[in-house]
Amino acid sequence: MSSNDMPAAPVERAKTTGLHKGDIVPGVAKVDPIIIADGIRRTFGGLTAVNVDHVEIPRNAITALIGPNGAGKTTLFNLLTGFDKPDEGKWTFDGHSLAGMGAHKVARLGQVRTFQLTKALGLLTVLENMKLGAKDQIGENIFRGMIPSLWRKQEAEIEERAIVLLKKFKLDAKSSDFAASLSGGQRKLLEMARALMSQPTLVMLDEPMAGVNPALTQSLLDHILDLKEEGMTVLFVEHDMHMVRHIADWVIVMAEGRVVAEGPPDQVMKDQAVIDAYLGSHQDVDLGVVTGRIEGDLNTAAIDLANEVKELDENIAKRKETGK
Numbered sequence: 001m002s003s004n005d006m007p008a009a010p011v012e013r014a015k016t017t018g019l020h021k022g023d024i025v026p027g028v029a030k031v032d033p034i035i036i037a038d039g040i041r042r043t044f045g046g047l048t049a050v051n052v053d054h055v056e057i058p059r060n061a062i063t064a065l066i067g068p069n070g071a072g073k074t075t076l077f078n079l080l081t082g083f084d085k086p087d088e089g090k091w092t093f094d095g096h097s098l099a100g101m102g103a104h105k106v107a108r109l110g111q112v113r114t115f116q117l118t119k120a121l122g123l124l125t126v127l128e129n130m131k132l133g134a135k136d137q138i139g140e141n142i143f144r145g146m147i148p149s150l151w152r153k154q155e156a157e158i159e160e161r162a163i164v165l166l167k168k169f170k171l172d173a174k175s176s177d178f179a180a181s182l183s184g185g186q187r188k189l190l191e192m193a194r195a196l197m198s199q200p201t202l203v204m205l206d207e208p209m210a211g212v213n214p215a216l217t218q219s220l221l222d223h224i225l226d227l228k229e230e231g232m233t234v235l236f237v238e239h240d241m242h243m244v245r246h247i248a249d250w251v252i253v254m255a256e257g258r259v260v261a262e263g264p265p266d267q268v269m270k271d272q273a274v275i276d277a278y279l280g281s282h283q284d285v286d287l288g289v290v291t292g293r294i295e296g297d298l299n300t301a302a303i304d305l306a307n308e309v310k311e312l313d314e315n316i317a318k319r320k321e322t323g324k
């Protein structure tokens, strides 16, 4: 690769601060919450997958939902978006109560999601996938669908919007290719672009970076930061701590179904409850391993976390030295 092909260095964008009210504890109130959830419980047989007493998602900010495998992150996503029903609990989105509402209705209120495993429909073209993402399609309504002129006008508008988004996501050259022919990373981009077809206010992304080749990583990060700049709220699940630290304004940590910590990324990653959560099944490992006091084996998630904490500490030390 010549130096001309190297991706431009990312421009640091300002974090949104001042999102919470009062002391930072799990379940802390937000200044302007877009989602407020209370007493959400979901069990599978004897297993409690989600058991969240209270959580609020701040509006027009990027919130990361993190936690070890099996913590309940995807299950909570499924519940909040109406893809699954809780045993108990209630929650509001933008002031509307969503308990018992199906995924279709939730999407119409302006909340969309992508999936941990991409759901782009392989035997449809990229453009057809995009059109499926548009909400309120008149053609879907049997009565209005009988008025072809109305239907055609809407079709044209939808197609125009799809093309603009495909250009933005650099997928326009592929618009008539089958989605199945895209790489894993391109499929993630398509899924995100398709989610935006419904002109959402809240975008929920389940592991947007999983399986994405490093060449596409920066562009995905930029797209997520753009969503905030355009006034949307983002809630994403991610295991990549580096990404979480760089783009999240707020981090919520789940373990064993509960919210165990939350706060701005730099603060939350140093929280003992978070380190404990990541060690999880490795209770025999001394916590000194994570904090660097003791040499030892860690699972990879804990190593990532430890590295991020180390980098943070170095940055703080540097800032102290230079007085900035």
Ligand SMILES: Nc1ncnc2c1ncn2[C@@H]1O[C@H](COP(=O)(O)OP(=O)(O)OP(=O)(O)O)[C@@H](O)[C@H]1O
Pocket (backbone or CB within 6 Å): 044, 047, 048, 049, 067, 068, 069, 070, 071, 072, 073, 074, 075, 076, 116
């Ligand atoms: N449909 C289901 N039936 C039975 N158990 C389930 C079901 N969905 C999730 N679980 C269980 O609920 C728990 C939480 O799973 P979930 O997928 O929400 O975790 P996660 O935090 O998204 O994990 P990962 O980081 O691995 O994606 C796990 O123990 C999982 O095995």
Ligand SMILES: [Mg+2]
Pocket (backbone or CB within 6 Å): 073, 074, 075, 116, 237
């Ligand atoms: Mg998951």
